[in-house]
């Protein structure tokens with residue numbers, strides 16, 4: 331079974347939102363129903379400046395040869411999803427990160443240098459059955475390929491010893507610590523904010 335990476339237009343994302351959220355819930359091992367809480371937020375994100383989304387889809391084996399180079403069918407099963415957008419001061423995530431930076435003693439120059447021009451890598455998820463084949467790295471590379479921002483920032487849950495695939499991937503790609511052990515408002519879990527300069 332072949333896998334294809336594709337860009338998702340805003341309308342593709344709207345049409346395939348249920349599939350993308352199903353990948354997210356399975357990858358994060360969240361309880362069923364979490365997707366209902368996230369749907370409106372993911373739709374709102376589409377309208378943000380610089381929004382871009384990419385997906386990994388499974389190409390059916392029984393496609394005629396001439397169809398294997400065209401766009402995959404809209405029903406091609408989704409194996410992975412990644413999206414992000416240009417960070418901005420009116421966004422909750424940036425406000426949280428700025429407050430964390432201030433608390434960690436970062437000065438105004440450091441905060442401006444980080445916040446003036448960055449792409450927020452908001453979501454990156456590969457279905458559990460498709461993890462560990464390099465798809466996550468391929469999706470990040472495609473997502474960041476044509477970015478004009480100076481850096482990319484993301485948040486990921488803290489894990490003992492950085493011992494999971496997400497941490498291995500981000501470290502392999504050169505992401506370094508921006509804030510560690512950060513608590514976003516309303517979430518008891520500690521997160522790390524990681525970043526690196528662009529291009530990748």
Ligand SMILES: CC(C)(COP(=O)(O)OP(=O)(O)OC[C@H]1O[C@@H](n2cnc3c(N)ncnc32)[C@H](O)[C@@H]1OP(=O)(O)O)[C@@H](O)C(=O)NCCC(=O)NCCS
Pocket residue numbers: 357358454455456457460461462463464465466467468485486487495496497498499
């Ligand atoms: C984090 C996540 C997106 C990474 O995607 P992935 O496709 O599983 O991982 P990668 O792209 O890094 O794949 C690398 C792994 O594939 C293996 N691999 C096999 N073929 C490969 C290839 N051609 N190229 C690169 N790696 C390959 C590597 O050996 C590596 O294995 P390892 O992690 O055991 O060392 C994915 O595991 C996931 O969705 N996890 C759960 C949700 C999550 O944590 N999301 C991020 C929240 S911030």
